[in-house]
Amino acid sequence: MKCPICKKEVKLGDPEMPFCSERCRLIDLGMWSSEEYRIPGPVADPGAGQTEEADDE
Template sequence: MATKVLRCPTCRTLITEKSDDFPFCSDRCRRIDLGKWASGDYKITSPILDPDLLEDLEREQQRKYEN
């Protein structure tokens, strides 16, 4: 079975899946990535499909424009 070789998402160094820090090359790169999530640099965006939540968001937007 072949070992996968990928790039560290932080510094782009080649890394194998057998590494202790996989998918990162080091604990330092893992912490940098975590810091970006914690500070809001990274975000997951997806459409809102809940009709009740959509209505609440629309009401909130209307209130902002009225004031």
């Protein structure tokens, strides 16, 4: 298996699996926290959560 960040070879028993090192693991975590990775889903309708009462105000 290859590290998803640097593409180095990683063995199944390595402690940082699936990453080759703590550095690559932290880079991946940073990419998730800065929203560089996204899980696709349906586009939300911005007005879908409003009720009629909210519209009258």
